[in-house]
Amino acid sequence: MLSITEENYIKHILSLILESNSELGIGTNELATSLSVKPSSVNVMLKKLREKSFIEYEKYGKIHLTEKGKLFGMAIIRKHRLWETFLYEKLDFTWDEVHEVAEQLEHIQSAKLVEKLDKFLGFPTIDPHGDPIPNEKGEISTISKLILSEIEVGKKCRMVAVKDNSAAFLKFVQELGLSINNEVEILSKLDFDDSIEICVNNQKSRVSKKFAQNICVVVNE
Amino acid sequence: MLSITEENYIKHILSLILESNSELGIGTNELATSLSVKPSSVNVMLKKLREKSFIEYEKYGKIHLTEKGKLFGMAIIRKHRLWETFLYEKLDFTWDEVHEVAEQLEHIQSAKLVEKLDKFLGFPTIDPHGDPIPNEKGEISTISKLILSEIEVGKKCRMVAVKDNSAAFLKFVQELGLSINNEVEILSKLDFDDSIEICVNNQKSRVSKKFAQNICVVVNE
DNA sequence: TATTATATTTAATTTTTTGTAAAAAGCTTA
DNA sequence: TAAGCTTTTTACAAAAAATTAAATATAATA
Numbered sequence: 266m267l268s269i270t271e272e273n274y275i276k277h278i279l280s281l282i283l284e285s286n287s288e289l290g291i292g293t294n295e296l297a298t299s300l301s302v303k304p305s306s307v308n309v310m311l312k313k314l315r316e317k318s319f320i321e322y323e324k325y326g327k328i329h330l331t332e333k334g335k336l337f338g339m340a341i342i343r344k345h346r347l348w349e350t351f352l353y354e355k356l357d358f359t360w361d362e363v364h365e366v367a368e369q370l371e372h373i374q375s376a377k378l379v380e381k382l383d384k385f386l387g388f389p390t391i392d393p394h395g396d397p398i399p400n401e402k403g404e405i406s407t408i409s410k411l412i413l414s415e416i417e418v419g420k421k422c423r424m425v426a427v428k429d430n431s432a433a434f435l436k437f438v439q440e441l442g443l444s445i446n447n448e449v450e451i452l453s454k455l456d457f458d459d460s461i462e463i464c465v466n467n468q469k470s471r472v473s474k475k476f477a478q479n480i481c482v483v484v485n486e
Numbered sequence: 487m488l489s490i491t492e493e494n495y496i497k498h499i500l501s502l503i504l505e506s507n508s509e510l511g512i513g514t515n516e517l518a519t520s521l522s523v524k525p526s527s528v529n530v531m532l533k534k535l536r537e538k539s540f541i542e543y544e545k546y547g548k549i550h551l552t553e554k555g556k557l558f559g560m561a562i563i564r565k566h567r568l569w570e571t572f573l574y575e576k577l578d579f580t581w582d583e584v585h586e587v588a589e590q591l592e593h594i595q596s597a598k599l600v601e602k603l604d605k606f607l608g609f610p611t612i613d614p615h616g617d618p619i620p621n622e623k624g625e626i627s628t629i630s631k632l633i634l635s636e637i638e639v640g641k642k643c644r645m646v647a648v649k650d651n652s653a654a655f656l657k658f659v660q661e662l663g664l665s666i667n668n669e670v671e672i673l674s675k676l677d678f679d680d681s682i683e684i685c686v687n688n689q690k691s692r693v694s695k696k697f698a699q700n701i702c703v704v705v706n707e
Numbered sequence: 708t709a710t711t712a713t714a715t716t717t718a719a720t721t722t723t724t725t726g727t728a729a730a731a732a733g734c735t736t737a
Numbered sequence: 738t739a740a741g742c743t744t745t746t747t748a749c750a751a752a753a754a755a756t757t758a759a760a761t762a763t764a765a766t767a
Contacts, residue, residue, distance in 0.1 A: 268723095268724070268725090270724075270725065292743070292744085293743070293744055293745085294742095294743060294744080302725090302726070302727090303726075303727060303728085304743075304744065304745085305726080305727065305728080305729095305744085305745075305746085305747095306725070306726050306727070307744095308744070308745060308746080309725080309726080310725085310726095324733085324744080324745070325732090325733055325734070325743080325744060325745080352599070352602075355606060356599070356602040356603065356606055357602060358598070358602065362598070365596075366594070366596045366598075366599055369594045369595065369596070370591075370594060373587070373590045373591060373594075374590065375586075375587045375590070377579070377583070377587075378573070378577070378587055381573075381577035381578060381579065382577065385576060385577055489753070489754090491753075491754065513714070513715085514714070514715055514716085515713085515714060515715080523754085523755065523756090524755075524756065524757085525714075525715065525716085526715085526716075526717080526755085526756070526757080526758095527754070527755050527756070528715095529715070529716060529717080530717095530754080530755080531754085531755095545715080545716075545762085546714080546715060546716080546761095546762060546763065
């Protein structure tokens with residue numbers, strides 16, 4: 266069994282790889298920055314993780330995850346995002362409160378717990394930040410979250426998360442009749458101030474660019 | 487912030503005190519046995535916990551918790567039992583599966599999480615093993631769980647937990663129309679084989695002593 | 708009370724985990 | 738090739754938890 270520190274190393278390696286979405290692997294320095302430790306500390310841990318077959322790397326080379334490492338990392342991200350969903354949906358945490366607690370919960374060891382939690386939540390595919398939740402096989406949906414302000418005119422999308430949590434913002438969201446999983450159609454954009462005309466529940470409204478930048482959506486297929 | 491090991495020491499001290507239900511305090515050896523470590527290891531830790539004001543003790547004396555220590559210990563037991571209730575009630579874990587996972591979950595640090603979880607579960611007072619859940623002030627209900635076979639004839643009680651989890655047992659429980667929080671009245675006992683006649687939902691049944699020993703109840707006030 | 712048995716403490720070590728500084732080595736590129 | 742990065746090595750440090758073995762105190766009992 267891995268220590269929490271080891272788990273976090275693997276999680277950071279995977280996150281960096283996913284962010285860069287390339288197969289080039291990542292560097293020692295990069296990982297050290299991400300983890301807020303020195304490169305020499307990373308180097309020590311890399312040897313340990315290689316020994317345990319979670320990563321592949323050669324001296325002065327780039328860091329790659331093995332299949333085992335990738336599965337393991339995905340499992341942690343899966344747990345993290347399922348717990349965030351639980352906190353947000355069932356316990357009424359706000360979206361900006363969930364991360365810190367999920368950082369702890371993601372290290373709980375119980376395969377059964379993860380699968381039961383997934384079922385309890387109705388097999389969610391997106392977490393409260395709009396990020397995809399890997400499935401039990403470690404596969405992650407390619408549907409990427411976008412912000413409402415980036416969607417083209419004429420498209421329909423679905424709200425999956427908010428980025429702001431102030432009372433003023435949430436009150437306005439509610440006034441628009443907008444909530445998680447609601448369909449939003451982009452009717453028009455005004456070049457003058459980048460405001461957007463949208464349609465929610467057959468109700469047309471105009472929202473500012475700033476507002477639209479705080480709504481996460483996925484485009485409908 | 488305390489380490490998980492420190493938390494477990496405090497939890498074990500409190501548990502031993504509660505079990506012995508006396509104010510005499512507990513001994514180094516006793517605690518060492520409970521934690522599966524050597525007495526000398528306990529002694530080292532005791533100094534640390536005394537330094538941090540969680541316990542009171544003098545050389546060769548008995549171990550007592552300070553008010554701070556007692557509150558802290560109760561908070562851990564509270565978390566443990568709330569999580570057990572969550573696993574059992576919401577995630578369909580069986581009563582014998584919940585403990586192991588709750589041992590991990592009890593160390594998650596978030597006051598908000600505990601209070602939200604408590605609310606989500608409907609402020610339960612008894613866990614799936616029939617043990618009382620301390621409230622947010624660290625107070626524990628004096629209602630103690632009993633086993634059905636110990637209840638006197640004529641009394642009414644309420645089922646709070648089961649002790650066996652075999653399919654055969656649970657099937658029979660179900661056939662009797664018995665479930666958590668159901669009222670059970672003891673109609674008579676047969677001295678010959680200690681079997682018991684009970685009434686559940688206006689339905690009389692006779693159950694064996696062995697069966698009755700696997701049903702936890704609290705007596706109705 | 709003296710003696711034995713048990714419980715507790717002390718002190719010196721051990722193991723494990725994680726991290727660091729400093730210097731050496733390799734890579735990149737102008 | 739030299740300068741400026743990145744990466745590795747090595748030796749060290751600190752913290753947490755536990756242990757062994759010996760010494761000491763307390764409790765039990767003959």
